[in-house]
Amino acid sequence: MKQSTRYTVIVALIVALGGFLMGFDASVISGVVGFIEVEFELTKIQVGWSVSSLALTATFAMMLAGPLSDRIGRRPVLKIAAVLFGLSAVASAFAPNFLLLVVARMVGGLGVGAALIIAPMYIAEMAPAAMRGRMVSFNQLNIVIGISAAFFSNYLILTLGQTDVAWVETLRLGEWGWRWMLGIETLPAVLYLFALLFVPESPRWLAMQGRDDEARDVLNRVSDARQAELDLQAVKDSLEAEKKLGRVSIAALFQPSLKLVLTIGISVGILQQITGINSVFFYSPMIFEQSGIG
Known part of the structure; x- marks a missing residue:
């Protein structure tokens, strides 16, 4: 592998850690909802808020991340996202009540939205044309890896919390299991922020x-x-x-030359959502438990 190729791959992998954090942050709540529902005596609507609050702020962050990155740069926005991921993880882990937990999750949503937009943008602008498709795919792959890591992390913490090993009792994994599930994201967030110091601007x-x-x-x-x-x-x-x-108006998107592409793109996004896959990500432990599987 040529040195330039190796460098491109390393930079793309570092930036794509934003995708990992996005996937982890979005899915880690799945192992938490059952515990916070009992501890905070939540209604079903409040449970829904604890899950969906992240997506709400992520929506706004996605709209603002692009213009902000044009003003201050791609890398600074990614650094801000890393800080938001870390702050959200710590605040969520120490949240004393439902309201502060939701606020902490909303902070994480800002990081999710920013990383979801800027990470693939940066990689596309950085990578040579011949490698661009493969490099950008790292981000999407890392989202899936992050989702899987969240499930395995939750399972590991829950399993360890049921043992009587001394260090497990010291860390109170049994009593504070859901807090550890949320707080463990601090580690990859700090790693991401540190690694971003070594990548150049777009x-x-x-x-x-x-x-x-x-x-x-x-x-x-x-x-x-x-x-x-x-x-x-x-x-x-x-x-x-x-x-x-x-400046181009929104009406330009509906020109005959773009109508088909626009329709296909929107349709794919809608179909992806109405399959209900996000419900599985967010509520899978509860779904399996209620169906008698788990």
């Missing part, structure tokens, strides 16, 4: 700011000098074309 964003020399330096790390120059020129041409085009 070359496209640097070019947007007129920092061509810095953009060229970044592109030289992921490809040879000749290709880096071609890629930089392509980015500058694209930015110039966008500038000439100016």
Whole structure:
């Protein structure tokens, strides 16, 4: 593997940790709802709020993350997301009541929304065209890995909490099991923040700011000098074309040339949601228990 290829893969894997945190944060609540329902004496509506509050703020974060990253950069937004993930994990673990737990989850939702938008954007802007599809897929793969890790982490904590091992009793995994489930996310969040210190800014964003020399330096790390120059020129041409085009209204999305693509994209998103897969992610332990399986 060439050094430039290796560097690109490493950077993509680091940034794609945002996908892991997104998947973990969204699914870890599945092992928690049964415990907080009893401890905080929640109604069914409150249980629903404890689960869906993350998605609510993630929606707003997704709308704001793009413009914010254009203003301050892709990497700073990812760092902010990492901090939000960590704060949410700690605050959720120590939440003394239902209200503060929901607030903590909503903070995590801001990180989820930002990471969901900016991580694949950064990878796409960083990776050479020949590798772009594979590199961006790391983020989606990490979302699935994060979802799986949350289920296994919850299971491990629950299983250990039922033992009488000395260190388990010291950590009070049995009594504070659900708090450990939520708090364990602090570890990958801190790792993500630390790892982001070693990745460069997006070359496209640097070019947007007129920092061509810095953009060229970044592109030289992921490809040879000749290709880096071609890629930089392509980015500058694209930015110039966008500038000439100016502001585009939403009505432009419904032009005949885009109608089919827009319809397919929206339909896929709707079909994915109405399958009910998210309900399984969020409530699977309760579903299995009520069906007599678990």
